[in-house]
Amino acid sequence: MNKLPKPEITQLISSYLQAGGTPAVAALAAGISEQTFNHWVAKGKTTRAPKALKAFYHAVEQAHAQARLRAEIAAFNDKPLEWLKSGPCKGEVEWGKRASGKKPVVDPLPQLHTQKFLQLLLKVLQAYPEARKALADAMHQTKA
16 A cells, blocks of 8 residues: 555546546456555655655546536426536525515525535636636626
């Protein structure tokens, strides 16, 4: 278990995770044990980790985020109402409720999640300027 992840293994596992694979299966498919995967992730989080372990940890985190983002976008596109109820906007004031004369209490956490999600989405779409423009155009049209 003292060995460090090679860049090829890091890339392979990251690609499996981006595709939606679980960490245990991604590790086994790349030829390492789940125990080794967990050890590399745990050590990669530490401040004094070797460069290869830090790179592995960051690649795994990014791959998880990309897979999660793809799932969230699919939920948003395919089942927007379910996305609103379960996604980053849950807990916000519901549409169609009559005002009681009191200001509604709005939980700022979902708004923060939404902002972080949009920041991540824009960052990911930097590599795809046409998709980024299409998203911006669609968002502008929904405001009108």
